[in-house]
Amino acid sequence: MPELTDLTLTAARAALSRREIRARELTVAHLTAMEAGRDLNAFITPTPEVALAMAEAADARIARGEAGLLEGIPLAIKDLFCTRDIRTTAASRILDGFLPPYESTVTRKLWEAGAVCLGKTNLDEFAMGSANITSWYGPVRNPWTRPGEEVPLVPGGSSGGSAAAVAARISPGATGTDTGGSIRQPASFCGIVGMKPTYGRCSRFGIIAFASSLDQAGPLTRTVADCALLLQAMAGYDPQDSTSADLAVPDWSGGLTGDVRGLRIGIPREYRMDGMPAEIERLWQRGAEWLRAAGAEIREVSLPHTRYALPAYYIIAPAEASSNLARYDGMRYGLRIEGENLTETYRKTRGEGFGAEVRRRILIGTYALSAGYYDAYYLKAQKVRRRIAEDFTEAFREVDAILTPTAPSAAFRLGEKSDDPVAMYLNDVFTVPASLAGLPGISVPAGLSAEGLPLGLQVIGRAWDEATVFDVGRALEEAAAFTTLPYGLAEAA
């Protein structure tokens, strides 16, 4: 029997159902790993007592033969999901002391399926960032370092705490949210699997809003099979979110074959960008060769408006954020800093409560929506967004899935790129287009950079066709056979 913390979600589930292990010991093993991994700062609020109580209840249900889909499985929850009576922060000072009086639909479904809450993971403030350095609770460390070095690297963002926890074997799975790449990019940086499903697959109810037309919840795990299983428990129609889709949730886990024979895989030529590192280009080509060897047909496709996706995103997302974050006024919850009058109280509360990146985005959004600029920025961006979505519609007439790199680099040093917002935004160059089009995308670890750090490949699918995305992801996973552990863990083992 391997270490309990090395078990994948699927393996842990099998061991629990065969009664080889108990939910309580599985949870204790992960809580111990959480304690040992404190220097990662992956959790804002660990919930060991809640976890033990939930694990004991899971053991009782397993004993009665009433096990749910994820009975007894420990999970880490991004601190953007409201959890009833458990502190929820969005990694922002402005939500100081907030105890949600309700549960997000996604986490409710997970607890109903029997999962165990290990704690709330760190993130970029309000999920705005690509390095998990904008959190009021401090940056997250990537469990990976360059071999022989101890210089801290970023885990990617915004779901950096979730990705770090899964990579460091603190949790077999975690929830994340992805607005422009916030699940896929940290998955790539931490050497794990992460999926953003089709917009509307998961309910947004109770997830603290960043950009409502882009935000989607999704799973972070160590294998594609685990990812399929966890998404299955998270997804589904919810009358409390008018944009959630009333579609049956397929049995992605049971249907996963990894069979790509006869599938047409598109390689978008516009993703081959100037200045793309040679090792990323090579990894991408190797990915295409693996899929060809597995029986898929590789075709070049064109997504002509790709280069305009990021600038369009940086109007649309901040515009929606400026509107969504207007609710933080210091009156009903969170931080309040008193001023001379009402307006001054608002301005002081928001001035002190929001960090620099959140402030930048609110101001960009306010500007783009203000009188005189609305047409030039916001409306223009919404038109470009349609062009980008149409590019994908055209491409999917010829192919069944699209293969791209997940991110333009491996994890970088803490402190790098932090003084240049635009350089930081470029991290999401390969993930943002699918976000704007609402399409499902997965990142699968596919190899190591020259510096010995994980690199991911992204598979993008048609709307609602997560099944094909999982199969292509599984084929990549099988060919890549990525088994390298973060170096700290490998040495300890």
Next chain:
Amino acid sequence: MALDKTTVARIAYLARIEVPEEQLDALTGELAKILEWIDQLKEVDTENVEPMRKVMEIPVHWRTDEVTDGGRREDILKNAPETHDGYFVVPKVVE
């Protein structure tokens, strides 16, 4: 559409975010750089393109207009910085 300090101060006021005077120059520089980069959107031909207002073409649900939740005053007030007699306490609104 170059962004100047006065405009940034005005936007910050609209967004109800206090920005200390000594930070305004640096902030204006950052925002101007971001907007300059965004300006490449002008290159895209969007003649006769409808703005994308809906992400997925899914049917909107109709439902009966009935009360399904409520009576949770205590829940709603428990996070407030200041309450009194079951109400939120806010600074004086009308001078």
